[in-house]
Amino acid sequence: MSKTNITRRGLMRAGAATGAGLALPTIFTSGATAFTNEPTGDTVTFGFNVPQTGPYAEEGLDELRAQELAVEHINGMGDGGMLNTFSSKVLDGTGILGKKADFVTGDTQTKSDAARASARSMIEKDGVVMINGGSSSGVAVAVQGLCQEAGIIFMAGLTHSNDTTGKDRKANGFRHFFNAYQSGAALAPVLKNAYGTDRRAYHLTADYTWGWTQQESIQSATEALGWETVNNVLTPVGAGDFSSYITPVLNSGADVLILNHYGGDMVNSLTQAVQFGLRDAQANGKNFEVIVPLYSELMAAGAGDNIRGVYGSMNWNWQLPDEGTQAFVRSFGEKYGFPPSGSAHTCYVQTLLYADAVTRAGSFNPCAVAEALEDFEFDGMGNGPTLYRGADHQCFKDVLVMKGSDNPTTEYDTLEIVEQTPVEQVMYEPNHPMFGGDEASLGECNDGA
Amino acid sequence: MDAIILQILNGLDKGSAYALIALGLTLIFGTLGVVNFAHGALFMIGAFVAVSVQRLLGFSFEQIDPDKTDFLGNPLKVKMTYVESWFGPEVGGAIVDWSVPVAVIVAIPVMLLVGFVMERGLIKHFYKRPHADQILVTFGLAIVLQELIKYFFGANPIQTPAPSAFKGSFDFGVLIGFDPNAIIYPYWRLVYFAFAAVVLGGVFAFLRFTTFGMVVRAGMADRETVGLLGINIDKRFTLMFGLAAAVAGIAGVMYTPILSPNYHMGMDFLVLSFVVVVVGGMGSLPGAVAAGFLLGILQSFASMNEIKSILPGIDQVIMYLVAILILLTRPRGLLGRAGVMEE
Structure with a gap:
């Protein structure tokens, strides 16, 4: 009959040795992987x-x-x-x-x-x-x-x-x-030709990173044309009913409404702006205009007839x-x-x-x-x-300037290309103030090794 | 002054929707004692009845237009609706144009049926369960219904325009001596307010002046005694659930030209409508209506630039702040009565 003496220290030593042994192949494997998720199969x-x-x-x-x-x-x-x-x-x-x-x-x-x-x-x-x-x-x-x-x-x-x-x-x-800067840079000359240099713009802006930079960019581009910015109102994302934000626009002295909205918010704000008669109104002796700086085909389809004649920009169409x-x-x-x-x-x-x-x-x-x-x-x-x-x-x-089509033949051509803005016009320096200035940095590439 | 009038007008249509939904919620709570978190989904289903009617009326066949091509260069298939083909472009076009009012007529039986199925199929099994169970099951039902709508109709908002006769806006300012364009208000929003007033008046008249309504009100006050008189109160309460569903549904149909229907609109309205019910007083029908309009108008005022510049973000929290204030000062709500949700 044999007696086995198992001490606590002995058990810990044995456990550590076993663990190290089991881990050995993994250690070698991970050492063999030069970067995160290196594909090893076919x-x-x-x-x-x-x-x-x-x-x-x-x-x-x-x-x-x-x-x-x-x-x-x-x-x-x-x-x-x-x-x-x-x-x-x-x-x-x-x-x-x-x-x-x-x-x-x-x-x-x-x-x-x-x-x-x-x-x-x-x-x-x-x-x-x-x-x-x-x-x-x-x-x-x-x-x-x-x-x-x-x-x-x-x-x-x-x-x-x-x-x-x-x-x-x-x-x-x-x-x-x-990006938003490029939208502004592409739209500005077209807006100048369509609506002149003496305009007063009112912005409704989605209250998150995209809305802020979109508004900053289009404001900068239109002010460079000579337009004045009357007001910028931040609206909650997914507000649904924008009537409270739209009704003050007509009495604000503005003659252009810029909707820095996307997706469902854009569909609703544009529809409601049209319902409140903004597109039929006159202000400062001019036709009141609405601009949607960023378009997508899916949004345009959602906005239906309301989008006709409204300028915006796209990456591709x-x-x-x-x-x-x-x-x-x-x-x-x-x-x-x-x-x-x-x-x-x-x-x-x-x-x-x-x-x-x-x-x-x-x-x-x-x-x-x-x-x-x-x-x-x-x-x-x-x-x-x-x-x-x-x-x-x-x-x-190149960036595309688009307009809501006056006579769409199918549900897919609700937007028409107005101008293909050449790339030179939408270039900017990497340290542009709107892009973080001199402090913005890519940092070091990380391969996870 | 014009800005104040504008915000009151803005608050009226929003308040109308809150009042219609809150009325249904209160009816269900008052009769069946159920806290129905799926009620917002009924508003959404109503809106999608309008979308369905629009699509049914727009059902079309394709004709080849040899002079035009599609995006792949094939001869263009032009769509022609059956309605226009049957009734001619003028009458057919008018029927398609009036799809939202047509949808109201369709929505009434559809929503009564939906309400009946919802009540008999699920909610009746939870009458004797705690409120927490009722909230959980109806909230789950709301999520299922909104996911079903998203599956069939997609996630994007769908345009459901008002009839052409009601497009554009009314210069209300000129009528009361302001400059042109000082106070403009879309025709359809006026229609919505008038519609809400008629529906609310109709429901109150139904409850007040019909024998059915009288029995229901008696049942709300003392269910047991009415039952002892040999009246089948459960059957009437089930019908009231259907009525509440129909009210929420037609409110949703008529709201579609104001807010393009999307699958989460029910949830958006539900939370605010519950605040309305709490502020109005649980179980109080006049309280729900009064609080609906009050909070709708307050929310509009809170969205004014002048107010937001002093209190940023107030438009997002005003309803909850008012709810807290009311609950602190009048724990039963504006017109709530003793004994409701009080053990």
Whole structure:
């Protein structure tokens, strides 16, 4: 009969030795992983983080359609879409660096905390190498920060606030979509021609990051024309009934109402402005005018007849005549039966640009990918020659000035292109005061190693 | 002065909606003793009845227009509504144009049915349960209903315009001696206020001057005694639930030209309507109506730039501040009576 003496100290020693032994392979494995979520199998996974519920769900679902199409094209399915017109020819339809592209989706709900939670889940559980999508600047800034901390690339979707590539810019974040400053710069000359230089503007502004920067930008652009700003009233997001904010406008001495609203808020505020007779009114001896600086096709459809003749701006529109646009519209239209929205376009392009950058870099390492994207010049993606500026990770390309169509023939052409503003007119310095000034910095690229 | 009149007018239409929803909430609470958090969803369903009627009347067939092309370069398919095809462009066009008033007629039986199904199918099982259970189940039901609406109609707001005859606005200022354009008010909002006044008056008259209404009021005061008299009060209360649902539904239909319907509009109105009921006094019908208009107007005043410059954000909290003030000074609300929700 043997007696076993187990002491507390002995047990702890044995436990520590066993633990170290078990952990040994993991330690070596993690040492072998050079960066976050380095793909080791024959697939690479993207995370498409879009609003699938909440007020921007329609845009999110359109983004998802385009992202799925982009993955198909990267993997050699379908007609190839914009890969046929993209100036870079390294993507050949065999995936990325020999791996098939795959994707998982998350629901941002257009809420920063929900968007960060779904992004975190995709990074930690699904091992995504890149996150793309979104329809809100608040969400984009939040998810961009998370991607920076986690060491993966964030290819922003629809985010128009100056802050995304301004004071909140990050080394791991990239934006193809245009911004509020560029909207103002593109719209100003058209507004000058249409309404002259002697105007008094009243702003209603959504009370969050996008609204603030949009208002600041359009105010600066119109004041440079000689317009006077009568008032700027911040309105709560999702207010629904804007009548209390609209009724003081006519007696304010203003003759232009600028609606710095997006989505459902824009549909409601514009509709109610029309109901209160603003578009039929006269002020200061001129016709009263309404301007919506940022348009989307889905919003325009929601606003119906009220949008006729109202000026705004867009990043891209399916009616552009260039080859890249036509290739994408054909692919998307044949698959889904209707033309793509601007948010769909930017997500599609961002996904292809990421895949292209990985291939050119020869690595999925986010810092190598970032380096390949920085100062990358390309064409054939629907906006003409485009620069992905390295200093702030903002794309520079032509901007579209749009107007609500007077005679739409279908539900898809409620907006018409008034002018394609050349890129030179919407350029600015990376340290522009509206973009965080000299203090704004990308910081260091983080690969998570 | 003109700004004050404008905000009073603004408050009237918002107050009308609050009053109509709060009236239904109070009716249900007063008769069945149920705190119905799904009542806002009934307002939303009414709004989507208007959307459905608009879509039904706009149901169309396609004709090929050989002279035009679609976005893919194929011959353009032009839509022609069946209504216009059957009745001619003039009469058919007018029917489509008047889809919102048509929807009111459709909404009444639809909402009565929805109310009946909701009450018999779910809520009646919770009559003897604590208020917390009732709130949880009706709140859950509201979420299910709004998700169903989103599934079928999408997440974006849907334009549901007023008839062309009521587009534009009325220069109210000129009528009372102000400069032109000083006080303008959209025709449809005036229609909504008048409609709300008629519905509220109708409900009060129904409860006051009909035998049915008298029995219901007696049941609200003393359910047991009315039951002992051999009157089936439960059946009448179920009908009152249907009536409350119909009132919320037609309020939602008529509100669609003011606020484009979206799936979360019910929840937006519900919370504020509960504040209205609490301020008015739980179980008090006149209190609900009075508080609806009072809070609607106060909310409009709080949105004035002059007020917001002194108290930023006041427009977002004014209703809750008033509710706190009323509850501190008059715990039963403005017109509440003793014994309601008091153990």
